[in-house]
Amino acid sequence: MRIAKFLIILGLAFLIASYVPAPSSSHGNLVSGDRYHCFVVKVTNNLYVDVSGAENRNFSLYILDYNDTLIFLTDGSLENTEPLFSWENIQQFSGVLSLPEPGWYGVIITSSISDPSFNMRYDLYLTHATPYFTPFLLFVLLETLGGILLLYRKYK
Amino acid sequence: MYPRLKKLKAIMELEIDTHYSFPLLETIVSLLVIMSFYYATKAGFFMYGEIPIEYPIPGQSLLDLLPKWIEMGASVLAGRVYDNMMVILAFFVPVLTALSFGRDMDAGAFKTLLSYPISRRQLFMSKELLVLATTCGISSVSVLVAIRTFEPGPVHMDIVLMGTAVLWIPAMIVSSITALIAIHSRSLSASLFGGIAVSVGRVLSPFLFKDMPDMLIAIMNPGYAINTYLSSIQSGEILYSIPVGMFIAFAIGVLLLIVSMVSFDRMEV
Numbered sequence: 001m002r003i004a005k006f007l008i009i010l011g012l013a014f015l016i017a018s019y020v021p022a023p024s025s026s027h028g029n030l031v032s033g034d035r036y037h038c039f040v041v042k043v044t045n046n047l048y049v050d051v052s053g054a055e056n057r058n059f060s061l062y063i064l065d066y067n068d069t070l071i072f073l074t075d076g077s078l079e080n081t082e083p084l085f086s087w088e089n090i091q092q093f094s095g096v097l098s099l100p101e102p103g104w105y106g107v108i109i110t111s112s113i114s115d116p117s118f119n120m121r122y123d124l125y126l127t128h129a130t131p132y133f134t135p136f137l138l139f140v141l142l143e144t145l146g147g148i149l150l151l152y153r154k155y156k
Numbered sequence: 157m158y159p160r161l162k163k164l165k166a167i168m169e170l171e172i173d174t175h176y177s178f179p180l181l182e183t184i185v186s187l188l189v190i191m192s193f194y195y196a197t198k199a200g201f202f203m204y205g206e207i208p209i210e211y212p213i214p215g216q217s218l219l220d221l222l223p224k225w226i227e228m229g230a231s232v233l234a235g236r237v238y239d240n241m242m243v244i245l246a247f248f249v250p251v252l253t254a255l256s257f258g259r260d261m262d263a264g265a266f267k268t269l270l271s272y273p274i275s276r277r278q279l280f281m282s283k284e285l286l287v288l289a290t291t292c293g294i295s296s297v298s299v300l301v302a303i304r305t306f307e308p309g310p311v312h313m314d315i316v317l318m319g320t321a322v323l324w325i326p327a328m329i330v331s332s333i334t335a336l337i338a339i340h341s342r343s344l345s346a347s348l349f350g351g352i353a354v355s356v357g358r359v360l361s362p363f364l365f366k367d368m369p370d371m372l373i374a375i376m377n378p379g380y381a382i383n384t385y386l387s388s389i390q391s392g393e394i395l396y397s398i399p400v401g402m403f404i405a406f407a408i409g410v411l412l413l414i415v416s417m418v419s420f421d422r423m424e425v
Contacts, residue, residue, distance in 0.1 A: 017193035023197070134305040135302075
């Protein structure tokens with residue numbers, strides 16, 4: 001009986017672990033019309049992104065995979081890249097991005113107006129989206145195993 | 157060999173029922189799992205805060221930095237998590253050892269235990285193994301799961317070795333010293349406070365004595381030494397002194413374990 005209780009409590013610990021809030025990265029920056037701001041982030045599961053342009057000004061947001069991020073950093077433009085997600089000419093974006101696999105990704109922000117003298121302020125907030133997959137999977141597995149053991153002992 | 161293992165298992169089960177009664181063991185294990193993920197989440201995220209953000213960067217330093225950063229990512233994450241977990245274990249290891257040895261001394265339970273067909277060495281080893289498995293074993297596994305969660309890709313052998321060195325060696329030293337104090341003082345409170353004092357002193361020593369040689373830091377607090385190497389200095393001298401210091405710490409740990417086992421053997425009940 002103790003082992004069943006142990007598995008159930010351990011499973012609950014993994015459930016709490018899967019919801020441990022990740023620290024966030026918050027940036028408020030000015031980007032000029034001819035420049036890009038690139039944030040290279042490590043994503044393990046899903047990424048929560050919240051960007052808004054100040055004073056109702058529009059911006060474009062692109063999400064690149066690691067290889068395209070390297071191409072972007074080499075070329076300085078998005079010409080030879082295929083963004084995984086792109087939103088152009090928007091004032092605000094907020095959502096959880098389901099990325100194809102864990103790894104490093106580039107979050108690129110640029111102003112919608114390509115005038116070098118034009119400065120646009122934006123606020124960016126990035127964080128990991130919860131729950132994390134591995135501990136949540138362990139929670140489900142341990143609870144199932146603990147539950148089965150508990151029922152088996154009870155009816156035996 | 158098999159009957160001996162069976163006997164060891166039986167003593168451990170008895171030990172779990174007496175000193176780790178429900179829900180003490182479950183609480184400790186759950187706390188260690190949650191803390192591993194808490195530290196891994198923090199360390200896993202902070203990495204991208206440190207990357208330069210604006211393009212173009214003079215000299216394209218991000219292009220040079222990124223592959224190196226990714227290569228070192230798992231080691232840096234593991235170093236930070238292991239270091240933090242070592243601080244948590246600095247509390248749990250002496251407390252559990254003191255409870256396991258000191259409480260039996262206080263209550264006179266050793267007379268009963270030694271009336272069973274078991275040797276003193278088997279009793280000592282089962283108590284020590286349980287303390288180390290509950291603290292370091294659980295922490296090692298949960299930290300590895302946490303690293304796999306936040307740093308996808310193969311877990312290299314160096315990370316496993318790092319965890320072994322940072323978690324197991326200091327725990328072995330502190331646990332042996334706490335057991336020795338319990339054996340000689342025959343008191344729960346003396347072993348509890350003595351063990352915690354040794355453990356906390358070991359963790360804090362590099363912070364208290366800033367001019368301490370690198371090798372001594374690696375002996376006293378391997379997590380601190382590894383983190384210093386990984387995050388800032390990375391000089392050849394420090395890299396050389398870390399494994400040597402850890403090997404010396406391991407030798408000290410084994411020696412202390414043998415000394416406490418011999419003391420336990422000779423102890424009058």
